[in-house]
Amino acid sequence: DSEDETPDKKLKIVVMGDAASGKTSLCTRYSQEQFNKQYGQTVGLDFYLKRITLPGNVNVTLQVWDVGGQTLGGKMLDNYIYGSQAIMLVYDITNYSSFENLEDWFQAIRKVCPDPRSPHMALVGNKLDLEHMRTVKQEKHQRFAQEHGMSSHFVSAKSGDSVNLTFQKVAAEILGIK
Numbered sequence: 517d518s519e520d521e522t523p524d525k526k527l528k529i530v531v532m533g534d535a536a537s538g539k540t541s542l543c544t545r546y547s548q549e550q551f552n553k554q555y556g557q558t559v560g561l562d563f564y565l566k567r568i569t570l571p572g573n574v575n576v577t578l579q580v581w582d583v584g585g586q587t588l589g590g591k592m593l594d595n596y597i598y599g600s601q602a603i604m605l606v607y608d609i610t611n612y613s614s615f616e617n618l619e620d621w622f623q624a625i626r627k628v629c630p631d632p633r634s635p636h637m638a639l640v641g642n643k644l645d646l647e648h649m650r651t652v653k654q655e656k657h658q659r660f661a662q663e664h665g666m667s668s669h670f671v672s673a674k675s676g677d678s679v680n681l682t683f684q685k686v687a688a689e690i691l692g693i694k
């Protein structure tokens with residue numbers, strides 16, 4: 517029917533953060549269902565595509581970009597950020613420096629995107645399965661999110677806990693869907 521002909525909204529989400537925080541694991545985990553790895557021909561970067569349905573029967577195609585081994589100050593970062601609707605800043609809840617360094621990641625993004633409303637920013641504490649080894653207190657996480665105008669999420673890329681939910685929430689946040 518005609519509803520099916522409405523083109524999907526396309527949302528670009530970029531996953532950033534320190535090496536070993538679990539960015540690739542997160543993307544791979546999310547990719548397990550109907551998730552195709554694609555080759556970004558324009559800039560030679562990898563991204564994943566996933567079609568999801570949000571409340572209100574809104575179909576969206578998520579383009580999830582994994583910055584991979586890119587480090588802060590890397591020349592390609594601008595290319596990743598370009599045109600994104602959301603950025604997920606991922607850290608490892610057992611690795612304090614991966615959390616501390618998010619301030620620098622945040623500032624690097626702000627340099628490229630000075631508008632605080634766009635892209636939407638999401639704070640993602642990963643490795644929730646290692647909660648017993650947590651070194652970043654939840655209050656610290658919440659305060660960082662609040663002070664930087666970010667939404668707040670915890671996941672385990674290993675167990676899959678909250679992974680789908682987090683991408684779903686971030687997509688809904690971009691579109692202002694409750």
Ligand code: GDP
Nearest residue numbers: 534535536537538539540541642643672673674
């Ligand atoms: P990236 O460098 O940020 O892309 O991180 P990777 O996805 O390569 O993960 C770094 C290491 O952390 C690997 O050894 C992963 O197996 C491990 N890892 C990633 N996510 C999790 C998680 O949720 N729980 C646990 N226990 N290990 C994880």
